[in-house]
Amino acid sequence: EDQVTQSPEALRLQEGESSSLNCSYTVSGLRGLFWYRQDPGKGPEFLFTLYSAGEEKEKERLKATLTKKESFLHITAPKPEDSATYLCAVANFGNEKLTFGTGTRLTIIP
Amino acid sequence: EAGVTQSPTHLIKTRGQQATLRCSPISGHTSVYWYQQALGLGLQFLLWYDEGEERNRGNFPPRFSGRQFPNYSSELNVNALELEDSALYLCASSLDGIQETQYFGPGTRLLVL
Numbered sequence: 640e641d642q643v644t645q646s647p648e649a650l651r652l653q654e655g656e657s658s659s660l661n662c663s664y665t666v667s668g669l670r671g672l673f674w675y676r677q678d679p680g681k682g683p684e685f686l687f688t689l690y691s692a693g694e695e696k697e698k699e700r701l702k703a704t705l706t707k708k709e710s711f712l713h714i715t716a717p718k719p720e721d722s723a724t725y726l727c728a729v730a731n732f733g734n735e736k737l738t739f740g741t742g743t744r745l746t747i748i749p
Numbered sequence: 750e751a752g753v754t755q756s757p758t759h760l761i762k763t764r765g766q767q768a769t770l771r772c773s774p775i776s777g778h779t780s781v782y783w784y785q786q787a788l789g790l791g792l793q794f795l796l797w798y799d800e801g802e803e804r805n806r807g808n809f810p811p812r813f814s815g816r817q818f819p820n821y822s823s824e825l826n827v828n829a830l831e832l833e834d835s836a837l838y839l840c841a842s843s844l845d846g847i848q849e850t851q852y853f854g855p856g857t858r859l860l861v862l
Contacts, residue, residue: 673850682753682839682853683792726792736805737782737851741791 641666641731645740652717653748660712660743662727670730672710674703677724677742686712686725717747751776753854755840761860762830770825770857774842780804781823782843782851783815787836795838798823799845830861 642665652658664672671690675683687696689705696703700721702713712725724742731738754773762768774781783795794807798817806813812828821842827834837858841851 671850675853680837680856680858682841682855685850685852688850728792736794736797736807737792738794739784739792 641729641738643727643729643738643740645725645727645743647743648741649744649746651746651748652714654718655716657713657715657717659714660725660745662710662712662740663708664710664727664729665708666729666731666738668732670732672705673728673730673737674710674712675726675728677726679724683726714745717745719747719749721745722747753840753842753852755838755854755857757857758855759858759860761862763862764830764832766830768827768830768834768859770827770838770840770859772823772825772840772842772854774821774823774840775852778842778844778852779821780843780845780849781817781821782841783823783825784839784841785809785836786839786856787833792839796825827859832861835859835861 644663646661674686677683687703692707700715704711724744726742728737728739756771780799784792786792797805801817815825817823837856839856841853843849843851
C-alpha cells in the first residue's frame with residue numbers, strides 16, 4: 640500500500656529564515672507527486688506537480704524537488720503569509736487514487 | 750475562471766440522518782473526487798467519478814455513496830450518520846483521470862450531533 644510521511648509535523652521559523660519540508664513516499668509506480676497548501680478551514684490550494692526524479696519546480700519563495708524516495712519543499716526567506724499546512728500527495732499507476740501525508744504545519748513569526 | 754464550488758458550506762445533522770453534499774467542478778473538468786478530512790487527520794480518499802461512472806472508492810462503508818450527473822457535477826450521500834462522520838468533506842476536480850492535477854473546493858463542514 641502507498642505510504643506518504645511528512646516531516647516535521649510542525650515548524651516555526653522567523654521571518655526570512657529559510658528551511659525545507661520533507662515528504663518521503665513509498666509507491667509501486669509513481670504517476671506524480673503533488674504539493675498543496677491548506678489554510679485552516681479551507682480546501683487545499685495546488686502548488687506543484689512533479690513527475691520524475693530530478694525534476695524541480697519553483698513559485699515565488701517555494702521550490703519543490705523530487706528524488707526516487709522523497710520530495711522536498713524549500714522555502715526561501717519566508718514571510719508571515721506563508722504560514723499554512725503544506726500537504727504532499729502521490730498518485731500511483733496501480734490503484735487510481737491520491738494518497739496524502741498528514742502535512743507540515745508551518746508558522747512564520749514576524 | 751470559476752473554481753470548484755461546494756454546497757452547503759456547513760451542515761448540522763443528528764445521528765441516523767442522511768446528509769447530501771454537492772460539488773460543481775471547474776468548467777471542462779470531467780473527473781470529480783471526494784475526500785474526508787477529520788480533525789487532526791489527513792485527507793482520506795472517498796470516491797472518484799469520471800464521465801458519470803464510479804471509478805474507484807476508498808476504504809469507507811457502503812453508506813458513503815454518490816453520483817455524477819451529465820453536467821459533471823456530483824453529489825455525496827452519507828446515510829445513517831454516525832458521530833465520527835463529523836469532518837470537512839472536500840471535493841476536487843481534474844481534467845481527466847487520476848494523474849492530472851486535482852483542484853479542490855472550499856469544503857463542506859459536516860457536524861453530526
